Amino acid sequence: MEKTFNLPQSLVDIPTHYCPGCGHGVAHRLICEVVDELGIRDKIIGVAPIGCAVIAYKYWDFDCCEAAHGRALAVAVGIKRCRPEAIVFTYQGDGDLAAIGCAETIHAANRGENLTTIFINNTVYGMTGGQMAPTTLLNQKTATTPGGRKAKFEGYPLKISELLAPLPGVAYIERVSTDSPQKIIAAKKAIKQAFVNQQQEKGFSLVEILSPCPTYLGMKPPDAAKWISEVLSKEFPLGRIK
Amino acid sequence: MKNEKLNKILITGNEAIAEGAIQAGCRFFAGYPITPQNEIPAYMSKRMPEVGGVFIQSESELAAISMVMGAAATGERAITTSSSPGISLKQEGISYIAGAELPAVIVNIMRAGPGLGNIWPAQSDYFQATKGGGHGDYHNIVLAPSSVQECFDLTLSAFDLADKYRNPVMILGDGMLGQMMEPIQTKGHRPHTKGPRSKNQKPWAVTGCAGRAPNLVASFRMAEGEMEKHNIHLKNKYDEIEEKEQRFEVFYTDEAEIIIVAYGTMARIAKGAVKNLRAKNKKIGLIRPITLWPFPKKAFAQSPRPNTQYLVVEMSNGQMVEDVQLAVGGRCPVEFYGRTGGGIPSEEEITKIIYGKDV
Numbered sequence: 001m002e003k004t005f006n007l008p009q010s011l012v013d014i015p016t017h018y019c020p021g022c023g024h025g026v027a028h029r030l031i032c033e034v035v036d037e038l039g040i041r042d043k044i045i046g047v048a049p050i051g052c053a054v055i056a057y058k059y060w061d062f063d064c065c066e067a068a069h070g071r072a073l074a075v076a077v078g079i080k081r082c083r084p085e086a087i088v089f090t091y092q093g094d095g096d097l098a099a100i101g102c103a104e105t106i107h108a109a110n111r112g113e114n115l116t117t118i119f120i121n122n123t124v125y126g127m128t129g130g131q132m133a134p135t136t137l138l139n140q141k142t143a144t145t146p147g148g149r150k151a152k153f154e155g156y157p158l159k160i161s162e163l164l165a166p167l168p169g170v171a172y173i174e175r176v177s178t179d180s181p182q183k184i185i186a187a188k189k190a191i192k193q194a195f196v197n198q199q200q201e202k203g204f205s206l207v208e209i210l211s212p213c214p215t216y217l218g219m220k221p222p223d224a225a226k227w228i229s230e231v232l233s234k235e236f237p238l239g240r241i242k
Numbered sequence: 243m244k245n246e247k248l249n250k251i252l253i254t255g256n257e258a259i260a261e262g263a264i265q266a267g268c269r270f271f272a273g274y275p276i277t278p279q280n281e282i283p284a285y286m287s288k289r290m291p292e293v294g295g296v297f298i299q300s301e302s303e304l305a306a307i308s309m310v311m312g313a314a315a316t317g318e319r320a321i322t323t324s325s326s327p328g329i330s331l332k333q334e335g336i337s338y339i340a341g342a343e344l345p346a347v348i349v350n351i352m353r354a355g356p357g358l359g360n361i362w363p364a365q366s367d368y369f370q371a372t373k374g375g376g377h378g379d380y381h382n383i384v385l386a387p388s389s390v391q392e393c394f395d396l397t398l399s400a401f402d403l404a405d406k407y408r409n410p411v412m413i414l415g416d417g418m419l420g421q422m423m424e425p426i427q428t429k430g431h432r433p434h435t436k437g438p439r440s441k442n443q444k445p446w447a448v449t450g451c452a453g454r455a456p457n458l459v460a461s462f463r464m465a466e467g468e469m470e471k472h473n474i475h476l477k478n479k480y481d482e483i484e485e486k487e488q489r490f491e492v493f494y495t496d497e498a499e500i501i502i503v504a505y506g507t508m509a510r511i512a513k514g515a516v517k518n519l520r521a522k523n524k525k526i527g528l529i530r531p532i533t534l535w536p537f538p539k540k541a542f543a544q545s546p547r548p549n550t551q552y553l554v555v556e557m558s559n560g561q562m563v564e565d566v567q568l569a570v571g572g573r574c575p576v577e578f579y580g581r582t583g584g585g586i587p588s589e590e591e592i593t594k595i596i597y598g599k600d601v
């Protein structure tokens with residue numbers, strides 16, 4: 001029988017450090033499948049964030065560079081401007097991209113930097129123990145919103161993708177999810193588009209992935225996936241934003 | 243500046259640093275405007291495109307230092323410039339660059355602080371520059387030019403040292419040096435090449451892994467013992483730098499009863515005072531540290547006489563004085579005189595402090 005589901009060449013064959021049901025591993029794999037399919041492993045450079053995916057480079061079998069918390073896009077800009085022939089992407093959580101790195105995100109997008117950003121929206125700060133993120137839903141309980149997020153004190157969930165979309169430098173933004181096999185297939189398509197755009201020098205492309213964090217949602221993995229599809233996707237609607 | 247054969251040019255200290263960077267083959271600049279160093283980004287915005295390099299006015303100093311980190315990670319020679327408050331913002335990035343062992347040049351044209359302070363010249367970031375500045379167990383190499391010529395020359399050295407040791411190098415000047423115009427000689431320095439010059443020269447750089455195993459540029463070391471191992475490796479590197487790279491100038495120290503210790507703009511003024519006083523047969527000299535880290539301890543290994551007195555003069559409340567005390571090791575008295583907040587000790591002031599009156 002022919003084996004049709006193989007480990008991508010760009011993905012290292014070791015167990016990850018992620019919790020059961022975490023979305024980071026799925027997103028890593030999708031990136032690697034796309035890298036293989038586009039045949040860009042030898043010219044891709046990944047910029048890893050500070051967050052749960054800090055050691056994503058252990059799983060990605062291509063050149064990678066670290067960035068300080070929130071500065072992934074600035075590092076990526078330095079790399080890409082010096083090596084325009086390389087394919088450069090950042091991989092960032094909601095704290096990294098939408099809170100501490102908000103300025104870098106907006107300005108890289110506004111300059112139309114020819115980069116690809118994979119944005120993992122899990123609504124919490126996973127790495128530091130499940131604190132509130134800019135994307136935390138109203139009334140969602142986190143380590144720092146024990147009574148649930150209140151608009152009066154913590155403001156509203158920040159929709160960074162919608163915020164970026166009107167900028168002329170932005171070529172493409174799509175919000176996807178990994179809560180079901182069909183949606184994972186759609187997510188991969190979006191990721192591929194974001195890399196193809198860079199090959200075609202279209203400017204800034206971002207894919208926002210709604211990604212489960214069962215540990216800090218306090219849910220079993222299937223329930224976390226269900227929560228994404230039934231609750232989170234209502235606040236953060238899936239689909240092409242630009 | 244267009245004419246490459248032109249070898250004597252009239253230029254400000256800030257522009258000399260910028261042109262030095264270009265001639266050192268630096269092809270990446272990122273920075274955020276701040277006085278008194280604005281001539282550098284202005285110059286770079288014109289000059290970088292001429293040589294096929296990259297100029298970015300970043301959204302902040304946080305972004306600028308990280309852009310430099312990215313550029314340096316590809317093997318390119320990269321620079322960012324700022325002044326005191328902006329350099330404070332860059333500290334996290336400098337620490338990452340030190341931890342990841344990337345070569346990069348950072349210029350601090352100091353102004354007075356703390357806080358917003360003012361834009362007058364000062365030397366009050368000495369501690370920040372020489373003792374690490376950001377978090378973690380690391381050192382910058384710190385060079386202190388005291389003339390426009392040296393702004394140019396030391397920028398060339400800065401890039402060479404950064405590459406040689408894979409370490410951040412800081413050029414520490416002040417507003418007066420940055421703004422001052424002097425003729426400088428650029429002849430004999432390496433002519434620039436167009437476009438990125440370091441392609442494939444640095445085997446550790448991230449450039450895409452074609453034909454080799456993937457490279458990783460990172461400071462993170464989580465596995466037990468790995469961080470300690472790395473920091474010991476850094477310490478060994480710093481020890482080597484301390485041994486090999488101390489630079490200083492001695493001026494009239496023979497038989498000196500009094501030796502002034504000053505760097506940068508302050509050393510220039512002190513030199514004037516020493517010259518005048520020697521003309522009046524006063525036994526006075528000057529030690530001018532050129533590397534602030536490594537501090538030139540060797541210059542103090544032997545004092546001209548057992549009772550030589552050292553006078554450290556700074557445009558601060560006294561920061562380098564601690565390094566001089568350590569270098570002298572209690573063998574001779576070390577006194578301090580300084581002005582702060584933009585005040586600059588004059589030749590007359592220095593003379594009066596030493597001799598109690600005009601000489």
Ligand SMILES: Cc1ncc(C[n+]2csc(CCOP(=O)(O)OP(=O)(O)O)c2C)c(N)n1
Nearest residue numbers: 050051052069093094095096124125126127
């Ligand atoms: C300057 C700085 N501030 C804070 C931290 C601590 N920290 C590390 S990761 C993180 C948040 C990560 O959350 P997110 O970006 O959403 O990624 P996730 O871990 O959820 O994947 C924080 C606050 C840090 N490393 N550096």
